[in-house]
Amino acid sequence: MSPQIYINGKYYSKEDAKISVYDHGLLYGDGVFEGMRTYSGNVFRLVEHIDRLYESARAILLTIPMSKQEMIDAVNNTVKLSGLTDSYIRLVITRGAGSLGLDPNRTSDPQVIIIVDLIALYDRKYYDEGLKIITASTIRNHPAALSPRIKSLNYLNNIMAKIEGLQAGCMEAIMLNHKGEVAECTGDNIFIVKKGQLMTPPTDAGILEGITRNAILELARELKIPASESTLTRHDLLVADECFLTGSAAEVIPVVSIDSRPIGDGKVGKTTRFLMGEFKKLVVR
Numbered sequence: 636m637s638p639q640i641y642i643n644g645k646y647y648s649k650e651d652a653k654i655s656v657y658d659h660g661l662l663y664g665d666g667v668f669e670g671m672r673t674y675s676g677n678v679f680r681l682v683e684h685i686d687r688l689y690e691s692a693r694a695i696l697l698t699i700p701m702s703k704q705e706m707i708d709a710v711n712n713t714v715k716l717s718g719l720t721d722s723y724i725r726l727v728i729t730r731g732a733g734s735l736g737l738d739p740n741r742t743s744d745p746q747v748i749i750i751v752d753l754i755a756l757y758d759r760k761y762y763d764e765g766l767k768i769i770t771a772s773t774i775r776n777h778p779a780a781l782s783p784r785i786k787s788l789n790y791l792n793n794i795m796a797k798i799e800g801l802q803a804g805c806m807e808a809i810m811l812n813h814k815g816e817v818a819e820c821t822g823d824n825i826f827i828v829k830k831g832q833l834m835t836p837p838t839d840a841g842i843l844e845g846i847t848r849n850a851i852l853e854l855a856r857e858l859k860i861p862a863s864e865s866t867l868t869r870h871d872l873l874v875a876d877e878c879f880l881t882g883s884a885a886e887v888i889p890v891v892s893i894d895s896r897p898i899g900d901g902k903v904g905k906t907t908r909f910l911m912g913e914f915k916k917l918v919v920r
C-alpha cells in the first residue's frame with residue numbers, strides 16, 4: 636500500500652513522479668483537475684467526476700488526449716496498483732510543456748496525471764464538534780472572468796480566502812459572489828437548514844456544482860427532506876438553524892459558528908447529523 640502516480644500511461648512512486656518546469660499548468664495554472672475519493676476500493680461517482688473533468692477541459696479548449704473510458708480505466712488501475720482502499724485521487728490535466736509565453740499553441744502533449752494517496756482534510760474532532768468559519772472578503776471568481784463551474788488549476792482567489800480563514804483561526808471560509816450572495820466555501824459547497832428546509836445556493840450563484848452537493852440533494856429527495864437551491868445572503872446563514880459543508884475531500888462536515896455567531900444552538904444540528912450518517916451509507920452502497 637503506497638501512493639501511486641500515473642503520468643501519461645506510466646506509473647511512478649511519489650518520489651519519482653515529475654513533470655517539466657515548462658509545463659503551462661505550473662507556469663500559468665493552465666489546466667483542470669478533479670478530486671475524488673475511494674471507499675472500499677471503489678471510486679465514488681467516478682463517471683460524474685470524469686464528465687465534469689471533460690466539461691472543464693472543453694471550456695478552456697484543452698483536448699484531453701484519451702477517451703473517457705480510457706480515463707476511467709486509468710483511474711481504476713492506479714487505484715488498484717496503490718493497494719489503498721480508502722484513498723483520495725487527484726486527477727490533473729495540464730496544457731503541457733511549452734515555450735515561455737502564454738500562447739497555448741506553443742505547448743505540446745497535455746499531461747495526464749492521476750495521484751492516488753491519502754488525505755485528511757479536517758481533523759476528526761471537527762466532524763463531532765463542528766467547524767467555526769468566517770466570511771472572507773475575497774469573492775468567488777466573477778463568472779465573466781473565469782466560470783466558477785470550471786475546476787481549473789487557478790485556485791488563487793480561493794487560496795486567498797482560505798488564508799483569511801486561517802488567519803482568523805478557521806479551517807474554512809465562505810466566499811460570496813460578485814453580487815454579494817453566498818456562493819460556497821474555498822473547497823466545499825455550503826448548505827443550511829431553516830425550519831426543516833434544506834437550502835443551498837443555485838449553480839448560477841457562481842459555484843462549482845459539487846458532486847457531493849448533488850448527492851446530498853438526491854439523498855434529501857429520497858429521504859423526503861424538503862430541499863431547494865435558493866439564493867442565500869450572509870444574513871440567511873447567520874440566522875439558520877443548522878449549517879454544513881460538502882465536498883469530495885471534506886465529505887459532510889458540520890458548521891457551528893459563522894463570523895463568531897453560533898448557528899442555531901451552536902451545536903451540530905439534528906438534520907446535519909442524520910445526513911452525515913446517510914451519506915456514509917450511500918458511499919459504501
Ligand code: PXG
Pocket residue numbers: 669670671793819820821822823824843844845846847848881882883884885
Ligand atoms: N467548491 C469548490 C470550489 C471546490 O473546489 C467543491 C465545491 C466540492 O465539490 P465536490 O465535487 O468535491 O463535491 C470543491 C471541490 C482539495 C480538494 O484537495 C478540493 C476539492 C475536492 C477535493 C479535494 O483541496 N474541491
